[in-house]
Amino acid sequence: MDESTSPTTPAASSLPAWPPVAVPGQDPALGASAAEDDEPGQAGEGAQLLDELREAIARYVVLPSSAALTAVTLWVAATHIQPALQHAPRLAVVGPAKRCGKSRLLDVITETVREPLITVNTSPAVVFRAIGDDPPTLLVDEADTIFGSIKAAEKNEELRGLLNAGHQRNRPALRISGPEHKPQAFPTFAMAALAGIGDLPDTVMDRAVVVRMQRRKPGERVEQFRSRRDIPALHALRDRLTAWLRPLMDTAADLVPPMPVQDRAADTWEPLVVVAELAGSA
Ligand SMILES: Nc1ncnc2c1ncn2[C@@H]1O[C@H](COP(=O)(O)OP(=O)(O)OP(=O)(O)O)[C@@H](O)[C@H]1O
Numbered sequence: 001m002d003e004s005t006s007p008t009t010p011a012a013s014s015l016p017a018w019p020p021v022a023v024p025g026q027d028p029a030l031g032a033s034a035a036e037d038d039e040p041g042q043a044g045e046g047a048q049l050l051d052e053l054r055e056a057i058a059r060y061v062v063l064p065s066s067a068a069l070t071a072v073t074l075w076v077a078a079t080h081i082q083p084a085l086q087h088a089p090r091l092a093v094v095g096p097a098k099r100c101g102k103s104r105l106l107d108v109i110t111e112t113v114r115e116p117l118i119t120v121n122t123s124p125a126v127v128f129r130a131i132g133d134d135p136p137t138l139l140v141d142e143a144d145t146i147f148g149s150i151k152a153a154e155k156n157e158e159l160r161g162l163l164n165a166g167h168q169r170n171r172p173a174l175r176i177s178g179p180e181h182k183p184q185a186f187p188t189f190a191m192a193a194l195a196g197i198g199d200l201p202d203t204v205m206d207r208a209v210v211v212r213m214q215r216r217k218p219g220e221r222v223e224q225f226r227s228r229r230d231i232p233a234l235h236a237l238r239d240r241l242t243a244w245l246r247p248l249m250d251t252a253a254d255l256v257p258p259m260p261v262q263d264r265a266a267d268t269w270e271p272l273v274v275v276a277e278l279a280g281s282a
């Protein structure tokens with residue numbers, strides 16, 4: 001298994017070929033020969049788009065492996081079909097030290113996911129109200145400062161609760177609200193990417209596709225990320241993802257891909273496999 005992704009969650013196919021059934025943990029050699037069999041120019045619109053997204057991410061960030069890059073690409077695409085998903089996988093971008101591209105990856109993700117909502121400078125009340133039937137994508141950088149100490153965890157208890165509950169459907173948070181102070185249920189279901197130094201709490205890691213970042217080596221080159229210059233192209237990709245995936249929402253909701261893993265690992269990885277299937281059949 002690839003060490004750069006979670007030990008509890010298998011690596012998604014390490015191939016950028018978006019096979020019709022992308023089985024996590026499948027023998028990469030099998031997938032490679034299937035990909036080679038493809039006629040050039042056969043790739044559908046979705047597969048082409050995922051390839052472009054994958055290249056765009058790799059332009060700015062050195063991911064620890066090809067499998068990790070594929071997983072991040074599929075995760076980003078899955079944010080665009082959240083209403084069709086049964087679970088909202090977390091993306092845990094963790095690294096052992098400073099300066100290994102965690103924030104950089106979050107920057108690129110922010111510009112390509114469905115409705116990014118940066119939670120750290122946003123009050124939990126606003127975050128609660130922003131999550132509806134068509135959820136935004138929650139983004140938490142420096143998550144170690146939220147979870148790192150008991151004091152910090154206490155201060156951010158509401159956000160922490162939301163991040164834990166929101167992996168599963170039908171886990172609303174009850175809050176007193178309105179002039180009559182009546183309890184009101186707020187949905188919590190939303191995909192979330194969290195970046196931080198060191199492992200995040202077990203409960204988050206267990207619900208996450210985990211990417212273990214490493215500082216780039218001297219020979220590994222990345223382009224600087226310049227907002228003014230680079231965001232328009234990323235937004236163009238984001239808008240194409242929306243245009244491709246939103247009409248496929250019902251198809252996505254009906255897909256039950258075979259998963260070689262079970263339980264929570266299957267729940268967490270299923271949305272990524274669904275996107276790969278959509279690309280493979282487009
Ligand atoms: N694997 C990598 N991918 C992309 N950039 C990297 C990588 N390793 C090091 N860098 C370089 O590190 C610099 C800082 O990156 P970034 O701010 O994303 O780090 P970080 O992991 O968020 O660090 P911190 O924990 O201090 O917040 C960038 O200039 C980038 O070029």
Ligand SMILES: [Mg+2]
Pocket residue numbers: 102103104141142
């Ligand atoms: Mg950072």
